[in-house]
Amino acid sequence: MNPPALPVTWRPHRTRFVAYGFAALIMIGAVVMALAMAEPWTWLDRLFLVLFAGLVAGILHLLARVRVTADERGLTIVNALRTHRRTWPEIIDVGMVPGEPWPKIDFSDGTSVGVMGIQGSEKANSARALAELDALIRDHSDSKDI
Template sequence: MSQSELPILPVTFRPTRTRAVLLTVGAAMFAVITAIALLLETLSPGERVSFIFTALLLFGVMLLLSRPKVEADEAGVTVVNLTTRRRLEWAEIVKVNLRPGDAWVFLDLSDGTSLPALGIQPGIAKEQAIRDARALRALAEFHGSGTHAD
């Protein structure tokens, strides 16, 4: 990928279809469970509250699952996974990997570790994930090499 083909920074990579499905399902579950809690006449007020609380918990899980993203800017990359957020300088990223069968991208880091980047995952949008992984790889190679003009 040439410098002119690199994504314009800042850029955010996220599984948008998966996110849309998770948020839609979460909202639908919340609405249905809440409606059931309010419509069932045999439930006590405490039981209604527990139904609605359970609906909120389920919606919260869907929100958590829809959280992953990878944000790239001039200074580096922020990887947001389910419960963690990590900021990396471009020079820390040695390699961007998305091998056949991988559930998401892995970043090989200069300290010898590997960091999963759940924001790029082939799930229901394989071609988009491949394009995003290639774009992130090109950005990491360009910015990490120190050859670009600041």
């Protein structure tokens, strides 16, 4: 496969739809409940209900924001809690074991990181994204001169 034109970003589709859908549903439900709560509940109780819903929506946003972006200098891997930036010479390989939720990228320093931006549950999309990412890694690796 030929590598795609840079820059390119891969992100899961279903995960984003589900996470943002649930976040909206939770926030709307919390606001409706806060407005409809009976008298023993104070305005502070209602406020904390909406704030808690906002915390849950924020956690869902962390799961929905995952992505992998490739540019001329390297990869930016945005996972739920951490963002990794690596240059092309540091990247050795990408692979996905059948049954795993996302692929892993191996680096020249011996470490590896999961790539949550490519979800294994999206079979066709993940296979295409993995093939494109692998082609980019092979195209930009230092070993292409060997």
